[in-house]
Amino acid sequence: MKVKLPTPLVEYTDGIREVEAIGDSLDALLFDLDRRYPGMRFRMIDEQGQIRAHIKLFVNAELQRSLVVSLRPSDEILIVAALSGG
Amino acid sequence: MASKSAPSKTVVLVGSRKGLFVLKSDDGRKTWRADGPHFLGQIVNHALMNPATGTILVAVRAGHLGPTVFRSTDGGKNWKEAATPPAFPKNPNEGAGDNYGWVVNHVFWLTRGHVSEPKTWYAGSSPHGLFRSEDDGVTWQSVNGLNLHPDRLKWLGGAQESPPDGATLHSINVDPFDKNHLLVGMSSGGVFESYDRGANWKPNNRGIAADFLPDPNAETGHDPHCVQMHPTVRDVVYQQNHCGIYRLERAQNRWTRIGDNMPKAIGDIGFPVVLHPRDPATLWVFPMDGSTVWPRMSVAGKPAVYCSRDSGKSWVRQDKGLPPAQAWFTVKRQAMSADQAAPVGLYFGTTSGEVWCSFDEGKKWQCLMLHLPHLYSVEAYTL
Numbered sequence: 001m002k003v004k005l006p007t008p009l010v011e012y013t014d015g016i017r018e019v020e021a022i023g024d025s026l027d028a029l030l031f032d033l034d035r036r037y038p039g040m041r042f043r044m045i046d047e048q049g050q051i052r053a054h055i056k057l058f059v060n061a062e063l064q065r066s067l068v069v070s071l072r073p074s075d076e077i078l079i080v081a082a083l084s085g086g
Numbered sequence: 087m088a089s090k091s092a093p094s095k096t097v098v099l100v101g102s103r104k105g106l107f108v109l110k111s112d113d114g115r116k117t118w119r120a121d122g123p124h125f126l127g128q129i130v131n132h133a134l135m136n137p138a139t140g141t142i143l144v145a146v147r148a149g150h151l152g153p154t155v156f157r158s159t160d161g162g163k164n165w166k167e168a169a170t171p172p173a174f175p176k177n178p179n180e181g182a183g184d185n186y187g188w189v190v191n192h193v194f195w196l197t198r199g200h201v202s203e204p205k206t207w208y209a210g211s212s213p214h215g216l217f218r219s220e221d222d223g224v225t226w227q228s229v230n231g232l233n234l235h236p237d238r239l240k241w242l243g244g245a246q247e248s249p250p251d252g253a254t255l256h257s258i259n260v261d262p263f264d265k266n267h268l269l270v271g272m273s274s275g276g277v278f279e280s281y282d283r284g285a286n287w288k289p290n291n292r293g294i295a296a297d298f299l300p301d302p303n304a305e306t307g308h309d310p311h312c313v314q315m316h317p318t319v320r321d322v323v324y325q326q327n328h329c330g331i332y333r334l335e336r337a338q339n340r341w342t343r344i345g346d347n348m349p350k351a352i353g354d355i356g357f358p359v360v361l362h363p364r365d366p367a368t369l370w371v372f373p374m375d376g377s378t379v380w381p382r383m384s385v386a387g388k389p390a391v392y393c394s395r396d397s398g399k400s401w402v403r404q405d406k407g408l409p410p411a412q413a414w415f416t417v418k419r420q421a422m423s424a425d426q427a428a429p430v431g432l433y434f435g436t437t438s439g440e441v442w443c444s445f446d447e448g449k450k451w452q453c454l455m456l457h458l459p460h461l462y463s464v465e466a467y468t469l
Contacts, residue, residue, distance in 0.1 A: 048177055
């Protein structure tokens with residue numbers, strides 16, 4: 001499925017903002033992203049499995065607060081690095 | 087160790103709130119060139135080199151993203167992220183206790199391992215965490231002897247006790263005479279030592295003032311700002327603390343407040359302490375205003391380095407070349423460094439983005455760079 005990335009993460013994708021990844025849940029999708037782009041997951045998800053403070057995950061434009069969210073291949077994922085001051 | 091004489095190559099790694107700058111001289115510190123910024127816009131709390139291998143490690147955090155460590159093995163031309171950055175142990179279950187569930191906010195401090203272990207590095211984090219890599223910074227493991235110690239929260243005085251930029255584990259020292267002997271500083275918490283590579287720990291704070299604690303003679307809860315173990319002389323340790331400047335009397339395992347010998351109008355509060363690479367009696371500090379609300383600026387707006395040549399019994403003001411007035415910067419704990427040349431070169435980076443240097447052990451100062459971001463770390467190497 002399509003995953004749109006924020007600019008702080010494109011150093012992992014050679015500047016590409018929209019990439020493909022697979023997974024039947026948001027958690028699985030982020031592991032697949034990390035397999036394709038090593039290191040990316042830890043920049044978004046901390047060691048306790050929680051979404052970091054300034055990362056927002058949207059599935060079909062709906063904000064998700066948990067990684068335990070089922071996904072379908074037609075879903076579109078948007079990752080936002082929220083504004084965090086100057 | 088024999089001193090290295092000029093002309094020599096010198097590298098100064100400068101970490102800032104907005105990236106890493108690398109200053110280089112190939113002609114005995116006569117001319118310099120700047121390289122960077124690397125990691126533009128990202129917070130670089132510390133950058134270190136292992137001169138024996140050439141590996142450079144950089145603690146990086148972007149405002150939006152989690153913390154990590156980057157490494158270069160070609161002098162900074164290419165950077166690769168650690169495959170497993172420093173991270174606390176995952177919480178095994180709900181009832182695992184208060185030592186579990188911690189999250190690294192940023193990697194704050196980096197230290198090379200013992201010279202006999204060129205691929206070993208240590209990292210300290212905010213909040214307090216100690217991590218070790220044994221593969222030259224590629225993968226990092228939690229030092230659980232400290233990170234899961236049953237007395238840890240008691241030592242730290244509770245998770246809410248933290249300085250303005252966050253609670254930190256810093257000043258990681260590996261004893262040059264014993265690779266299993268580690269000494270770290272925790273703010274707050276105090277100085278702690280392990281003689282078994284981090285498996286077991288004991289506090290070492292006797293003699294350190296703690297005028298902010300209910301019990302001024304408490305064994306833990308202190309606020310070391312910077313602790314430096316001498317690189318070539320056994321059992322020489324100095325400390326710049328929240329409550330003064332100290333020298334460790336190893337035979338008694340007790341600290342003596344050598345800052346009492348500083349001019350009273352200047353005081354003995356600051357963040358960095360820098361040791362001469364060969365002479366164990368020589369050290370430098372950068373005093374700041376630690377009065378009332380802790381302005382953390384140069385005392386009276388007149389920045390100066392203070393040097394002792396007699397293990398802290400007396401101090402000499404070194405301000406020639408520095409701004410004489412209305413200069414309100416200060417220097418953070420890892421933002422002052424000595425190279426290994428003779429005479430020793432000294433370098434410090436300011437909160438106002440200037441790099442100052444002296445090539446005669448502090449007698450005269452000159453500004454090496456201006457207009458940089460807020461500077462967090464300065465590390466100098468004679469190659």
